[in-house]
Amino acid sequence: MGYAQWQSNLSVYMQSLGIGLNKYSYLWTINGIIVVVGQPIISFLDKRYGINNVKKVYVGYALFVVAFASLIFAKDYEHFMISMIIVTFGEVIAFPVIPAIVANLSSDSERGKYQGFVSIAASMGHAVGPLLGGVIVELFSYELLFEMIVLLVLTATIISLIITRLNLKK
Known part of the structure; x- marks a missing residue:
């Protein structure tokens, strides 16, 4: 749901700050x-250093947190650009x-069932995220x-940490 805000509510927010749609x-x-x-670089680093997939997800999650936390304070275009770079690396x-x-x-x-859950979660976020984000903005604020x-x-x-640890113990 968070990622969907980049595609929906963020453009409105940036325009409200006087940042043009072309910059968005x-x-x-x-x-x-x-x-x-970035994909080939990450692939190269993965082959060279054998980075654990689970660790990569948590690094990505950490970058998402940093990117969205930085948006709380973003008021100029450069800040939005930095946030986009961080979230994209995530x-x-x-x-x-x-x-x-x-x-x-x-x-x-059960592999197919769980892959389906991953797809459903992503689709639900894209479907519901802009609506929920819009409601939050209308009732409260972008921050x-x-x-x-x-x-x-x-x-x-x-x-995710809890589920992963439980499953890895099995």
């Missing part, structure tokens, strides 16, 4: 460049390995929205 679109250009260039590091982790932690007979996203990511991280 440049953030997505930066995102695309980092994804295209995306590049974490998102590709989540299906692999789910496959490793689930049994052969509260970003604070709630930080709490949401931290909560998901803690739940």
